[in-house]
Amino acid sequence: MDITLVQGDITEQRVDAVVNAANSSLMGGGGVDGAIHRAGGPEILRECRRLRDTSHPDGLPAGDAVATTAGRMPATWVIHTVGPVYSASEDRSSTLASCYRRSLEVAEELNAAVVAFPAVSAGVYGWPMDSAADIAVRSTLAFSPASSNTLSEVRFVLFSRDAYEAFARALEPTS
Numbered sequence: 001m002d003i004t005l006v007q008g009d010i011t012e013q014r015v016d017a018v019v020n021a022a023n024s025s026l027m028g029g030g031g032v033d034g035a036i037h038r039a040g041g042p043e044i045l046r047e048c049r050r051l052r053d054t055s056h057p058d059g060l061p062a063g064d065a066v067a068t069t070a071g072r073m074p075a076t077w078v079i080h081t082v083g084p085v086y087s088a089s090e091d092r093s094s095t096l097a098s099c100y101r102r103s104l105e106v107a108e109e110l111n112a113a114v115v116a117f118p119a120v121s122a123g124v125y126g127w128p129m130d131s132a133a134d135i136a137v138r139s140t141l142a143f144s145p146a147s148s149n150t151l152s153e154v155r156f157v158l159f160s161r162d163a164y165e166a167f168a169r170a171l172e173p174t175s
């Protein structure tokens with residue numbers, strides 16, 4: 001499985017699945033969540049409402065992931081995950097790692113080959129970018145290759161140059 005980095009807009013990626021940094025309500029929001037719902041159109045929200053009415057009446061817990069259509073986006077699916085809000089007093093790293101692991105598990109259930117992630121929790125939820133990048137890269141590497149059958153590429157799509165550089169540093173081999 002390859003890990004690649006792109007600076008750009010995740011909604012424009014021609015991949016099988018785009019991961020959304022959602023909130024527990026699954027009803028949309030700002031940041032990458034707002035961009036995904038705008039680009040994909042109302043079909044995504046319709047499926048999210050259906051999930052709330054059926055399998056997830058209390059919302060999606062932080063660290064978990066669930067899939068819907070990608071609507072009008074070039075991708076086929078959106079995998080919605082809920083990152084933890086950053087806390088300086090409580091270590092929530094395992095919840096953030098779980099977002100990547102659960103999203104990749106859902107991607108495998110969908111037989112997705114290429115999956116694009118944003119920097120989950122590193123915007124409105126306040127996670128420092130270097131730490132968010134480290135956790136993203138480490139949890140993705142931990143998932144590969146033993147437990148991965150269908151995945152060929154995990155693409156981190158970073159909006160800003162700073163975010164891109166943080167992920168590039170996280171990917172540098174440690175000597």
Ligand code: AR6
Nearest residue numbers: 009010021023029030031032033035121122123124125159
């Ligand atoms: N493509 C790629 N990355 C993006 C895009 C985009 N189009 N737009 C923003 N980012 P955030 P969070 C980056 O705040 O911290 C929402 O309101 C952004 O620069 O989207 O997990 C949800 O509904 C940042 O680096 O997600 C939740 O309430 C990264 O994506 C809450 O925000 C994540 O920032 C989730 O907060």
